[in-house]
Amino acid sequence: LPAGLSQWFPALEVLDVSGTGLAEMGAELLSLPCLHTLLAKNNRLGGPGSLPKGLGQAPLARSLRVLNLSGNRFAEVPPALLQLRGLRSLSLGGNRLHSIPPDIQELRSLEFLYLGGNFITSIPPELAKLPSLKYLVLCDNKIQSIPPQLAQLHSLRSLSLHNNLLTYLPREILNLVHLEELSLRGNPLVVRFVRDLTYNPPSLQELAGRTIKTRNVPYAPSDLPETLVRYLSLASNCPNPKCGGVYFDSCVRQIKFVDFCGKYRLPLMHYLCSPECSSPFSSASQSSTSQSSTSQSESDSEDEASVAAHRMQKVLLG
Amino acid sequence: FRYTRNLVDSGNGKFNLMILCWGEGHGSSIHDHTDSHCFMKILQGNLKETLFEWPEKKGNGEMTRKSERVLRENQCAYINDSIGLHRVENISHTETAVSLHLYSPPFDTCNTFDQRTGHKHKVTMTFYSQYGERTVC
Numbered sequence: 105l106p107a108g109l110s111q112w113f114p115a116l117e118v119l120d121v122s123g124t125g126l127a128e129m130g131a132e133l134l135s136l137p138c139l140h141t142l143l144a145k146n147n148r149l150g151g152p153g154s155l156p157k158g159l160g161q162a163p164l165a166r167s168l169r170v171l172n173l174s175g176n177r178f179a180e181v182p183p184a185l186l187q188l189r190g191l192r193s194l195s196l197g198g199n200r201l202h203s204i205p206p207d208i209q210e211l212r213s214l215e216f217l218y219l220g221g222n223f224i225t226s227i228p229p230e231l232a233k234l235p236s237l238k239y240l241v242l243c244d245n246k247i248q249s250i251p252p253q254l255a256q257l258h259s260l261r262s263l264s265l266h267n268n269l270l271t272y273l274p275r276e277i278l279n280l281v282h283l284e285e286l287s288l289r290g291n292p293l294v295v296r297f298v299r300d301l302t303y304n305p306p307s308l309q310e311l312a313g314r315t316i317k318t319r320n321v322p323y324a325p326s327d328l329p330e331t332l333v334r335y336l337s338l339a340s341n342c343p344n345p346k347c348g349g350v351y352f353d354s355c356v357r358q359i360k361f362v363d364f365c366g367k368y369r370l371p372l373m374h375y376l377c378s379p380e381c382s383s384p385f386s387s388a389s390q391s392s393t394s395q396s397s398t399s400q401s402e403s404d405s406e407d408e409a410s411v412a413a414h415r416m417q418k419v420l421l422g
Numbered sequence: 423f424r425y426t427r428n429l430v431d432s433g434n435g436k437f438n439l440m441i442l443c444w445g446e447g448h449g450s451s452i453h454d455h456t457d458s459h460c461f462m463k464i465l466q467g468n469l470k471e472t473l474f475e476w477p478e479k480k481g482n483g484e485m486t487r488k489s490e491r492v493l494r495e496n497q498c499a500y501i502n503d504s505i506g507l508h509r510v511e512n513i514s515h516t517e518t519a520v521s522l523h524l525y526s527p528p529f530d531t532c533n534t535f536d537q538r539t540g541h542k543h544k545v546t547m548t549f550y551s552q553y554g555e556r557t558v559c
Contacts, residue, residue, distance in 0.1 A: 145516050146516055174446070174515055174516040175515070175516035195446075197446055197447070197515030197516060198514075198515035198516050218446065218447075218515070220446065220447045220515045221447075221515035239423055241446075241447055243447050244447070244513075244515070261423065262423040262424070264447060266449070284423070285423055285424060287449075289449075289537060293538070
């Protein structure tokens, strides 16, 4: 960037240096107090010095709203970027990212996040802590699973997941009430019912933990070692509405298909606390004694799932 | 949040002329053209067109890809139902794309196809804007 930029153009609001071969952006950026949009796509940024030191303390950290760094050579999200607290729109599409840093949650004002066309293999659950995120693009990556916590993105309206390595989705995805668009094509989504995946019987620690939780056995931090107190806080509730149990590490994973508005059948992963728990969902269970109760609970869960599925208006499987 | 269809002219009912604006990564579903002629010209950026065979009557397998090509600025393409089905996408993660489409006769419903199974579903197509005015639905 030319030296003296901020002296010549102190009121600069939009700076577009895309397609200029830029390899680093230096201190010239730091003294532009009015800059709200910085477009630097298709350059040679990605190495050290791509972003100036001291970015977090500069006026830019609060004024910058839109940052486009797509088509560069970033192999990781530069930590300095996470100090841009006012950022509403961030694009790092078409770079060389292999992961998303958990500290992405620092970008509290983020509404638009484009990370398509990278080499990302997993999504950190911390991404779900972005309260204003409306538009999330993760297409054309190497993502194998979606963390169920992503369902906490209450503002999410559009989620782009096409061309990844997903075989199923977490059932919690049905909780994204405002989601209007979901793209899933080009994923190896399972199309047939998948038999129960390997179930490791619970350890004694797990069984003790379950008992404490389901029977509400009182305990205080002084009663237990800190590791066990933390362990007990990680209990997950069994989604089977007829169960009410909890599980820690040992759970049955089962894929259940949900019809979206009669159009597409999506495989959703259910975590249940035991194989007995899963039998109401399994279409293969044919116990004659529990025939009526099986179909009752199966239709209950089908109803709950299809109501949620109807909320998603435009599922783009293509 | 997805590509927009903007009607420019309806030629006294004989055709629909529209401009499609594609954001980075935006793509269409696989669709047919309801017995109409469809001409497409790239005004800006690039669009990838993937041609598919019509699925078998009671098809229940992955749809067959015939060919694919990237259409550059100013290039034109044509398709109708006897040629096959297609998916159009902006595969760029850095550039937007704009295309001009002419459909004759005009149509407002078509079928979209699930690539994994060949199942089709009739949809009504809507406009983001008409003659420069935002269409509210």
